[in-house]
Amino acid sequence: MYEVNEICKNGSSLPLTTDGHLRIVFIGTGSAFAKRRRQSNMLIIQGDHHVLIDCGTQGPLALNDVGLSVLKVRCYHPTHSHADHIGGMEEVALMNRYTPNAEKPDIIILRDYQDLLWSKSLAGGCESCEANQGRPLQLNDFFNILRPQNIEIDGRKFWSYKHGPIELVIMRTRHFPDTAISVDESQWCSGVFINRRAWISGDTMFDADYPIRFSKMAEVLFHDTQLFFGGVHASYQELNTLPDDVKAKMYLYHYGDNWDKPETWAKRATDFTGEPAKDGFLGWAEQNVAYDFK
Numbered sequence: 261m262y263e264v265n266e267i268c269k270n271g272s273s274l275p276l277t278t279d280g281h282l283r284i285v286f287i288g289t290g291s292a293f294a295k296r297r298r299q300s301n302m303l304i305i306q307g308d309h310h311v312l313i314d315c316g317t318q319g320p321l322a323l324n325d326v327g328l329s330v331l332k333v334r335c336y337h338p339t340h341s342h343a344d345h346i347g348g349m350e351e352v353a354l355m356n357r358y359t360p361n362a363e364k365p366d367i368i369i370l371r372d373y374q375d376l377l378w379s380k381s382l383a384g385g386c387e388s389c390e391a392n393q394g395r396p397l398q399l400n401d402f403f404n405i406l407r408p409q410n411i412e413i414d415g416r417k418f419w420s421y422k423h424g425p426i427e428l429v430i431m432r433t434r435h436f437p438d439t440a441i442s443v444d445e446s447q448w449c450s451g452v453f454i455n456r457r458a459w460i461s462g463d464t465m466f467d468a469d470y471p472i473r474f475s476k477m478a479e480v481l482f483h484d485t486q487l488f489f490g491g492v493h494a495s496y497q498e499l500n501t502l503p504d505d506v507k508a509k510m511y512l513y514h515y516g517d518n519w520d521k522p523e524t525w526a527k528r529a530t531d532f533t534g535e536p537a538k539d540g541f542l543g544w545a546e547q548n549v550a551y552d553f554k
Contacts, residue, residue: 262458262480262553264546273327274303276334282306282426282455282553287322289513289547291486291493292344297547298322299344300484300514303333304454309424311335311368313452313460317347326548330355335366335423336403338373339462340435340449341381349377350385353402357389367403368421368428373448374399413477418453429453433464436492440465453478457553463514466498472506479553481510482545487518487525487534496525500532504540512536513545 267274267285274285283305288298299316312319312333320330330352338346356362369377378399387396399405408419408430419430434440435449451462451470459478464470471481486493493514499507518524522534532539 262551265550265552267548267550268326271327276303276305276310276328276332277308278305278552280307280425282457284454284458284551284553285326285549286513286545286547287312287326288316288318289515289545291514291516292316292342294515294517296517298325301345302460304426304428306425306455309335309426311337311423311426311428313337314339314345315348315352316342316344318344319348320351331359331362333365335368335406337368337428337452338377339451340373340447341377342463345463346377346381350382353382353386354389357402364402364404366406366423367399368406368408368423370408370419370430373450374405376448425455427455429456433462433470434467435463435465438465438490438492455553458482458551461494463492464494465492466494468502471499471502471510475506475509478509480542480551481506482513483510484514485512486514487516496534497529497532499541500539507540509542511542511545515544519544 285303287303288301290297290299298318301314301316301319301322304311315336323329356365406421408421411418411420421428430450430452432443433449433451434443434446436447440446449463451460453459457479459474459481461483463484471483475481484493485496485499487496489495489497526534536543
């Protein structure tokens, strides 16, 4: 079971520990270009361990919103190389290397994605920071690399990393380009299944089998959505076609700034209202509340 609780009461900072239970906090729930609810990055906290899933361009600001910083978060897991997911990672790297007394944070990352993240995104601002180093800096100069291992669940291949009591089961998603018909044709992007209790889809085009499969294992589902049809995200319209029992376990996140004005994006619809609870979902994922799993 899980419950939704208020955090940061009376302006207090979000603790990066719990009494042992699993806690998920979306420090942002918006789309790549959202201005109202930050970008979709989330903190996973249990006991004395935590992981930040993605740190986008607004990630450091979103951490500041809850009284934290990139110096306090000690473990990161980037899912793919769009700026709303890794745009803050250069700040993470540089602040932790060049702030006095700071230590290298951890990064949970597959080898396949590590080279892409570094060479195509982070190296430009990081590798030449120390001319007297005698060599270009690498990702492992800025982070302790934590490597997930191959696993199988129901005959399907995934990756898993256990960070203390937190297990991240990592799976590929079909996100971009929009012509990709399978994950093998897609650029690197991933979702996560947390402690085999809470599933976060990651950025993905609509693939009905994907949430249906995990709905049989997860207590709650969080699914990427956009408010229009087409492109590289699952649309609200498409997600509304999922079976009722799947929708009944699902919150929607990664939505645009007009999510709460369905008259601007759903007024012509005949099969949904644009209000998730009325359409059979649990609702919109909320920013800066705690989803606490007991």
